[in-house]
Amino acid sequence: MIEKTPLLNALTHAILLCGLAVAFVPMWLVFVAATLTLTEINTPPISIIPGSHLWENLAEAWHRADLGAKLINSLIMSVAVAGGKIILSSVTAFGIVFFRFPGRMLAFWLIFITLMLPLEVRIVPTYAVAANALSPYQAILDTIGFTTLWASLTGATIALDWNLLNSYTGLVLPLVATATGTFLYRQFFLTIPDELFEASRMDGAGPVRFFREILIPLSNTNMIALFTIMFLYAWNQYLWPLLITTDRVHFGTAVTALRALIPAMGDSTGGDVPNWNVAMAGCLIVITPPLIVVAALQRFFIRGLIATDK
Amino acid sequence: MATISLRAVEKFYGKTQVTHGVSLEIPSGEFVVILGPSGCGKSTLLRMIAGLESISKGEIAIAGKVVNDLEPRARGCAMVFQNYALYPHMTVAENIGYALKVAGISKAERATRIAKVAETIGLADYLNRKPAQLSGGQRQRVAMGRAMIREPEVFLFDEPLSNLDAKLRVQMRIEIRKLHNRLGATSVFVTHDQIEAMTLADRLVVMNAGRAEQVGSPAEIYRKPSSLFVAGFIGSPPMNLIPCEAKGSDTVTIEGHDIITGPHHQGQGTKLVLGIRPEDVTIGTGDFTLSVEFCEELGAARLYHGKLAQETFILQVAGAQGPVPEHIAFSLPQAAIHLFDARSGLRLGD
Numbered sequence: 001m002i003e004k005t006p007l008l009n010a011l012t013h014a015i016l017l018c019g020l021a022v023a024f025v026p027m028w029l030v031f032v033a034a035t036l037t038l039t040e041i042n043t044p045p046i047s048i049i050p051g052s053h054l055w056e057n058l059a060e061a062w063h064r065a066d067l068g069a070k071l072i073n074s075l076i077m078s079v080a081v082a083g084g085k086i087i088l089s090s091v092t093a094f095g096i097v098f099f100r101f102p103g104r105m106l107a108f109w110l111i112f113i114t115l116m117l118p119l120e121v122r123i124v125p126t127y128a129v130a131a132n133a134l135s136p137y138q139a140i141l142d143t144i145g146f147t148t149l150w151a152s153l154t155g156a157t158i159a160l161d162w163n164l165l166n167s168y169t170g171l172v173l174p175l176v177a178t179a180t181g182t183f184l185y186r187q188f189f190l191t192i193p194d195e196l197f198e199a200s201r202m203d204g205a206g207p208v209r210f211f212r213e214i215l216i217p218l219s220n221t222n223m224i225a226l227f228t229i230m231f232l233y234a235w236n237q238y239l240w241p242l243l244i245t246t247d248r249v250h251f252g253t254a255v256t257a258l259r260a261l262i263p264a265m266g267d268s269t270g271g272d273v274p275n276w277n278v279a280m281a282g283c284l285i286v287i288t289p290p291l292i293v294v295a296a297l298q299r300f301f302i303r304g305l306i307a308t309d310k
Numbered sequence: 311m312a313t314i315s316l317r318a319v320e321k322f323y324g325k326t327q328v329t330h331g332v333s334l335e336i337p338s339g340e341f342v343v344i345l346g347p348s349g350c351g352k353s354t355l356l357r358m359i360a361g362l363e364s365i366s367k368g369e370i371a372i373a374g375k376v377v378n379d380l381e382p383r384a385r386g387c388a389m390v391f392q393n394y395a396l397y398p399h400m401t402v403a404e405n406i407g408y409a410l411k412v413a414g415i416s417k418a419e420r421a422t423r424i425a426k427v428a429e430t431i432g433l434a435d436y437l438n439r440k441p442a443q444l445s446g447g448q449r450q451r452v453a454m455g456r457a458m459i460r461e462p463e464v465f466l467f468d469e470p471l472s473n474l475d476a477k478l479r480v481q482m483r484i485e486i487r488k489l490h491n492r493l494g495a496t497s498v499f500v501t502h503d504q505i506e507a508m509t510l511a512d513r514l515v516v517m518n519a520g521r522a523e524q525v526g527s528p529a530e531i532y533r534k535p536s537s538l539f540v541a542g543f544i545g546s547p548p549m550n551l552i553p554c555e556a557k558g559s560d561t562v563t564i565e566g567h568d569i570i571t572g573p574h575h576q577g578q579g580t581k582l583v584l585g586i587r588p589e590d591v592t593i594g595t596g597d598f599t600l601s602v603e604f605c606e607e608l609g610a611a612r613l614y615h616g617k618l619a620q621e622t623f624i625l626q627v628a629g630a631q632g633p634v635p636e637h638i639a640f641s642l643p644q645a646a647i648h649l650f651d652a653r654s655g656l657r658l659g660d
Contacts, residue, residue, distance in 0.1 A: 199396075
């Protein structure tokens with residue numbers, strides 16, 4: 001809307017303020033809760049004025065959920081997912097957009113279909129594969145009868161085994177192998193004029209050089225946008241880390257560690273009163289790194305998503 | 311320096327044929343302009359020389375070596391693109407020097423050569439700017455500098471001036487011609503602008519529907535168009551083309567008037583087309599009268615539009631002043647008449 005009248009201005013501001021309240025009030029409650037004592041927080045009504053116990057609660061949460069180690073795990077996992085995603089999707093998009101090869105559209109549609117199969121949908125088979133990443137190949141060998149043949153010939157059985165449970169690889173790989181980033185890159189690559197590619201050919205640059213020295217620098221803002229999105233996506237993962245890490249001490253992530261702070265009623269830990277103040281302090285700690293990432297990268301992020309200047 | 315030979319070059323996209331057996335010998339150092347309406351296959355032809363399009367049939371040789379299967383970089387051609395195709399993230403210096411960087415030439419030598427080229431194209435003060443900070447003309451110059459730096463044997467221009475405004479276009483046209491005179495590289499220049507083509511070319515190739523209709527010097531093509539298409543395409547305002555009938559072996563009739571055209575050796579009643587340039591018509595006396603429908607004032611001359619034998623007829627009168635006359639008597643001088651066969655479109659007589 002280009003029209004500017006006082007009434008409209010007031011209305012738009014009112015709508016913006018509503019949006020701000022919706023986003024901000026829960027955050028404020030988390031912050032306030034993290035500053036109160038256990039007694040204060042369990043006394044109605046809910047306080048909206050911060051108390052004075054923030055540091056105690058933070059320290060308690062940090063200690064109880066072992067957040068130091070967990071944050072590092074989360075950081076490793078999120079950076080690896082975001083980085084792996086950027087590499088994988090830029091290369092696949094490059095292949096799809098700039099090369100003509102048989103089966104190109106098939107490859108494109110196969111990648112497209114993975115968009116409709118988020119991790120939560122395929123979590124059981126994905127877990128089965130993660131438990132032994134080579135099991136699909138074992139299945140192929142079994143089906144074509146190679147294993148039995150080999151066993152009868154040499155007496156040795158073939159049992160391929162590559163266990164990804166309780167490893168960073170297992171945490172990261174299934175989250176990397178999705179199509180979202182490929183699409184972002186594809187859309188961007190499609191806006192690159194053909195003449196740029198031809199000019200680089202005339203200058204003597206091969207495809208790899210074109211990719212590295214022209215496409216990648218041009219897609220910087222896209223890369224940052226994708227990094228931000230994927231970092232948040234990986235950081236907020238709950239189900240997959242919970243499933244694949246049985247060794248929570250070494251491989252648990254920060255988000256799953258929050259669970260340790262809220263013992264459920266009738267849990268085996270036995271009827272504790274949930275320490276909401278500590279749990280909220282833990283929340284505060286866990287949401288800080290993504291907040292920093294978004295704050296640092298947001299101006300690139302916005303430019304990357306609306307990028308028209310090349 | 312290198313010669314370029316096209317031998318019966320054909321290009322198919324699927325079943326559509328875009329060029330039909332184009333053959334052309336370009337001697338070393340010549341400036342050839344390929345002119346034609348959009349979609350006539352001229353750009354495709356250029357891109358086949360560059361190596362950006364595969365050649366479906368026939369052969370292209372550069373400096374005597376068949377290059378059909380060579381990558382663009384191995385052909386020794388440099389190309390200037392219509393939209394400049396500068397790398398937006400690189401500075402002017404990096405843009406110009408990219409080919410050298412790819413070729414693995416040392417940074418120091420690169421810098422000297424970039425400086426020299428920048429001097430030539432008059433952009434020495436702009437080396438650290440990005441393309442987005444340059445004007446259209448400057449970008450065009452960077453694109454030329456990028457082509458020049460490799461000291462190529464062949465320069466290819468794909469409508470490089472069509473994105474510039476009229477004044478700049480004239481200026482760049484002169485610069486390109488000067489550059490050619492200095493470097494002496496064999497150049498092929500594609501355009502749909504006939505003024506550009508006439509002024510730049512040593513030799514002009516007029517293309518139509520994938521065929522080279524006529525090859526010759528600009529003056530030759532202007533004075534003796536070999537077909538109806540060339541006659542109507544070259545010249546602004548275009549040549550007047552009037553249907554007529556043969557009468558005797560050296561006369562035609564238009565609306566009952568006999569006009570002596572010189573020998574054409576066509577049978578009585580054969581359908582012909584008479585062509586005459588608007589500036590060649592003799593004004594003031596004659597068998598014909600033009601009812602002026604509309605007058606274009608060009609300053610140095612006026613164009614009077616009317617009809618002759620139901621076809622648009624234009625008279626160009628230099629230095630005309632005062633009120634626009636309603637009727638103008640004119641005649642068609644024999645020396646200025648072009649005759650074409652109406653069916654085949656080919657030139658008749660001399």
